[in-house]
Amino acid sequence: MAPVPTSRRALWGVVLGVVAFAFWPALFGGGSLVSADIVATSPPFDSYQPDDFSLETGPGDPINIHAHWGSLADDLRSGDVGWWNPDLAGGQPTMKAGAPIFELPYLFSPQWYAPGLVAAVRALVAILLTFGFLRAHELQRVSALVGGIAFGFSGFMVGWMNWPHSSVAALAPGLLWAIERLIRDPRLWRAVPLGGVVALMVWSNFPSVLIYLMLAAVVYALVRVAHEWRAAGGRRWPVARMAVAAAAIVVAGLLGGPHLLGFSEYIGWSDTSHRVGNPDDSSAGVAYLMTAVAPAVWGSDAVGPSWFGEGNWIEFNAHAGASVVLLAAFGLVSGLRSGPGRRRSLALALAAIALLGVLIAYVGGPVGVALGDLTGSQGGLMTRAKVLLSVGLALGAALGVDRILEQPGSATRRDVVATLAVLGGATLVLAPSILDWLDVARAGGVFREVLAVSTVPAIALVATVALVVARIRGQATAAVVGWGLVVVVGVEMLSFAMPVPTIVSAAERLTATPAHEEVKNLLAPGERLAGEGRTFFASTTQLFDIDDARGQVLKSAGYQELLRAVDPAMLLREGGGTPTYPNIAEGTDPRTPVWDAIGVGVWAQFPDSIPIGSVVEPPAGFGEADPALQPLTGVVSVPTGGLRAVLLRVEPIVSGLLQVQVVTNDGPLVEERWLEPSDEGLLSVAVLGEELAPGAEVFVSVGAPASTVFVDTLDDGSLAVGTVAGDDDLTLARIGDVLLFDRPVEPVLLVDQVQVEDDPVAAAGLVAAGGHVVDSDVGLTVSSSASAASAGEGLEVLDVDYGRDRVAVRVEVDRPALLIVSRTAYPGWRATVDGNVADLVVADAAFLGVVVGPDTDEVVLDFRPSRLGPSLWMLAGGLVVTIALLYDGRRRGHLRSSSGSAG
Numbered sequence: 001m002a003p004v005p006t007s008r009r010a011l012w013g014v015v016l017g018v019v020a021f022a023f024w025p026a027l028f029g030g031g032s033l034v035s036a037d038i039v040a041t042s043p044p045f046d047s048y049q050p051d052d053f054s055l056e057t058g059p060g061d062p063i064n065i066h067a068h069w070g071s072l073a074d075d076l077r078s079g080d081v082g083w084w085n086p087d088l089a090g091g092q093p094t095m096k097a098g099a100p101i102f103e104l105p106y107l108f109s110p111q112w113y114a115p116g117l118v119a120a121v122r123a124l125v126a127i128l129l130t131f132g133f134l135r136a137h138e139l140q141r142v143s144a145l146v147g148g149i150a151f152g153f154s155g156f157m158v159g160w161m162n163w164p165h166s167s168v169a170a171l172a173p174g175l176l177w178a179i180e181r182l183i184r185d186p187r188l189w190r191a192v193p194l195g196g197v198v199a200l201m202v203w204s205n206f207p208s209v210l211i212y213l214m215l216a217a218v219v220y221a222l223v224r225v226a227h228e229w230r231a232a233g234g235r236r237w238p239v240a241r242m243a244v245a246a247a248a249i250v251v252a253g254l255l256g257g258p259h260l261l262g263f264s265e266y267i268g269w270s271d272t273s274h275r276v277g278n279p280d281d282s283s284a285g286v287a288y289l290m291t292a293v294a295p296a297v298w299g300s301d302a303v304g305p306s307w308f309g310e311g312n313w314i315e316f317n318a319h320a321g322a323s324v325v326l327l328a329a330f331g332l333v334s335g336l337r338s339g340p341g342r343r344r345s346l347a348l349a350l351a352a353i354a355l356l357g358v359l360i361a362y363v364g365g366p367v368g369v370a371l372g373d374l375t376g377s378q379g380g381l382m383t384r385a386k387v388l389l390s391v392g393l394a395l396g397a398a399l400g401v402d403r404i405l406e407q408p409g410s411a412t413r414r415d416v417v418a419t420l421a422v423l424g425g426a427t428l429v430l431a432p433s434i435l436d437w438l439d440v441a442r443a444g445g446v447f448r449e450v451l452a453v454s455t456v457p458a459i460a461l462v463a464t465v466a467l468v469v470a471r472i473r474g475q476a477t478a479a480v481v482g483w484g485l486v487v488v489v490g491v492e493m494l495s496f497a498m499p500v501p502t503i504v505s506a507a508e509r510l511t512a513t514p515a516h517e518e519v520k521n522l523l524a525p526g527e528r529l530a531g532e533g534r535t536f537f538a539s540t541t542q543l544f545d546i547d548d549a550r551g552q553v554l555k556s557a558g559y560q561e562l563l564r565a566v567d568p569a570m571l572l573r574e575g576g577g578t579p580t581y582p583n584i585a586e587g588t589d590p591r592t593p594v595w596d597a598i599g600v601g602v603w604a605q606f607p608d609s610i611p612i613g614s615v616v617e618p619p620a621g622f623g624e625a626d627p628a629l630q631p632l633t634g635v636v637s638v639p640t641g642g643l644r645a646v647l648l649r650v651e652p653i654v655s656g657l658l659q660v661q662v663v664t665n666d667g668p669l670v671e672e673r674w675l676e677p678s679d680e681g682l683l684s685v686a687v688l689g690e691e692l693a694p695g696a697e698v699f700v701s702v703g704a705p706a707s708t709v710f711v712d713t714l715d716d717g718s719l720a721v722g723t724v725a726g727d728d729d730l731t732l733a734r735i736g737d738v739l740l741f742d743r744p745v746e747p748v749l750l751v752d753q754v755q756v757e758d759d760p761v762a763a764a765g766l767v768a769a770g771g772h773v774v775d776s777d778v779g780l781t782v783s784s785s786a787s788a789a790s791a792g793e794g795l796e797v798l799d800v801d802y803g804r805d806r807v808a809v810r811v812e813v814d815r816p817a818l819l820i821v822s823r824t825a826y827p828g829w830r831a832t833v834d835g836n837v838a839d840l841v842v843a844d845a846a847f848l849g850v851v852v853g854p855d856t857d858e859v860v861l862d863f864r865p866s867r868l869g870p871s872l873w874m875l876a877g878g879l880v881v882t883i884a885l886l887y888d889g890r891r892r893g894h895l896r897s898s899s900g901s902a903g
Helices: 008-022 065-078 101-107 114-136 141-152 155-160 164-169 172-184 188-203 207-231 239-265 286-292 322-337 342-363 365-378 382-405 410-444 447-453 455-472 478-497 514-522 538-543 557-566 593-598 760-768 868-891 894-898
Strands: 032-034 502-504 528-531 600-605 614-616 623-625 632-637 643-652 656-664 667-675 681-689 697-703 709-713 722-725 731-734 739-742 748-751 753-756 795-802 806-813 817-824 829-833 836-838 841-843 847-852 858-863
Touching: 008 114, 008 141, 008 478, 032 114, 065 101, 065 114, 065 538, 101 114, 101 164, 114 141, 114 155, 114 164, 114 172, 114 382, 141 382, 141 478, 155 164, 155 382, 164 207, 164 382, 172 188, 172 207, 172 239, 172 382, 188 207, 188 239, 188 868, 207 342, 207 365, 207 382, 239 868, 286 342, 286 410, 322 342, 322 382, 322 410, 322 455, 322 478, 342 365, 342 382, 365 382, 382 410, 382 455, 382 478, 410 447, 410 455, 447 455, 455 478, 514 600, 514 731, 514 739, 528 593, 557 593, 557 760, 593 600, 593 760, 632 709, 643 656, 643 697, 656 681, 656 709, 667 681, 681 697, 681 731, 748 795, 748 806, 806 817, 817 841, 817 858, 829 847, 847 858
Parallel strands: 528 600
Antiparallel strands: 032 502, 600 739, 614 722, 623 709, 632 697, 643 681, 643 709, 643 722, 656 667, 656 697, 731 739, 748 817, 795 806, 806 858, 817 847, 829 836, 829 858, 841 847
């Protein structure tokens, strides 16, 4: 067949144009790619946004989970970098999240710009690697371009955006390309690209996706080697290929080993998808395969409200594009029907990879579970295997385009018939799910809406069919059909991909608010922030270098149990949280001992929450009055302990504004509150009145611009007013955009009585009861109850010096005691007591503990990766082997002779 005319300049123009168009607001419009989890519409951000602020529809999961790369880049530029990152939930190793190559833009671009640049570079690399792999199989450039766009903007790529999933997935075509070149030309230097891409995937830090893709690589290699062996007559085993593959394993092991060594130290934290109580079969279910052609049929959270199934596009939906699915079916069927050759073996390999993805991610059952178990205990949700479906369909679509561009004939028509038979069979399998969906759509009254948002896939499907038919009938040239399919696939993929990221304008970028600065001022060294719901959610605290006890990381088992001891639902979806995003329920008591153990020094509450403290509700009202008719006034006395809030009982009729003024001897406080009918009950207006003298009078007045709410009044017509007293050891430090409490806490303390308990659940329960716990016997007095003695006379922490990798504590003790430092007990921490090596224990379920005696003066805790030496030697060895293999290939002329072979 005559190739479709395509210049390299035109190809580069299309690829760069598609990527630039997809991310233009973040790349060129001054906007910033941020994620909904940062919650720019929640306190304290909502007080600082422009009136016309609006987020694009985005998934509930984070796009920019690697926000810590921004703070890491700042540390590198300032020279303050080390092995330990103390900024998240007690800290974690700096390299715990690996070193995804795509995150490098954080090191040289502004934090607001880096996420968009990272996403664009990742999509570009995925497209180019796919293009190179397909060109190595001698597909036409326009066909390879379709495959690149289909994979680069597949659901798995764009949906997760800056998640580590994508950093691994984007390299998948490069993995297959390296294997293909090795099979074709098994020279020793070809171990370098194969081993190198595997190492990059290892450092990208998502084990389940990596292992699924390794499974795909094995399938691909077996199919292709079997074909090449048969093509050579099967006279001898492919010894050369196996030798080079072994060398590639060595290269990958040496270059990726340093991360794996540290990874294996605490494998329980390795995968953000790990969930306690995951069922053995965590596949999505066959019904979700419908989302491959119409992702909006669920009303998923990426494109609208959820109404069918889980509605989680990120985890479950298999978006590949209707045009891509049709082309892939035709490409794989025609490839399998072609005569013996590389094209047939390629189609067989891709079909097997896609089938694996379907079995694991969507079918489940005994076969799917068995395959999913290949990922081990860190497999997480089996739906991660949908990356295999994305790879198989995108590359299969390129095969379909290439087959369509050939001179049409009877063979092409027979391939079309076979494809229709396969698609018909798939439709029959999905028929029960389709009928179920129709019933739910009709019952929910969303049928028309769902059809509307699925218009683009339908148009893409019709356009693809029209182009294929025109080509078969000889009514369109190969060039018209080829470039037409580029347009169809590109438009469909971008129509779904572009609404997923949340891109805000330059005026709406996240910046540190005065409330953030106040938190920094209130936090003493070693202390952390915590609070209700998503106030100061963890992504923002990463960006602004605030240690958040909730943290955007998967915590250790003990840390998770401490949170569960406060609220068993805190880490569960039904409680509004996950293990990475704990949701602290509104009304949670910040005075529980768990927060002392975690080192919480500042507590945040929603601005309309009732502040912590003794509540005296308004007296039972004798009537209700409308403040829109005339202002209502009342008076209340300051309670013992000072005043934190005044309380009114309201009954909104419709949505509207209420104006409240509170006057103390410090002056007036005016607050406007928008009320909804669901806000019926107590209305709290926070006051910085803890220093007010008990008994002093406070005057409250209420007005409204329109009749929207009734307010309880007394028999004399005055307001019924209640109070919240500050009669505890918390201090209300800020009101308005967010309520901030300063908590007294000692993140470093000495105790002389402990309990011994190595079970995290039991240990957390003892901490919640006020005790102190160690995971092994340290020779101290064992308390007889859950409440152990704390520091007292003769046990004093004189000074604490915090460094990134070091905590130095000067103490004065007159008896044996346990020093507890509220930093996460992670392998690699070492302790010295007055210069002598000492044993560390896990204290209070999750933190560092070391025994001190009467003669102790100074305790020093240092963190170094426990296998740092072997890791560095491995890395150095890998670089030496890599350079040696490349030098040998160049010396033999292999590099020069094969440099342009991929075309």
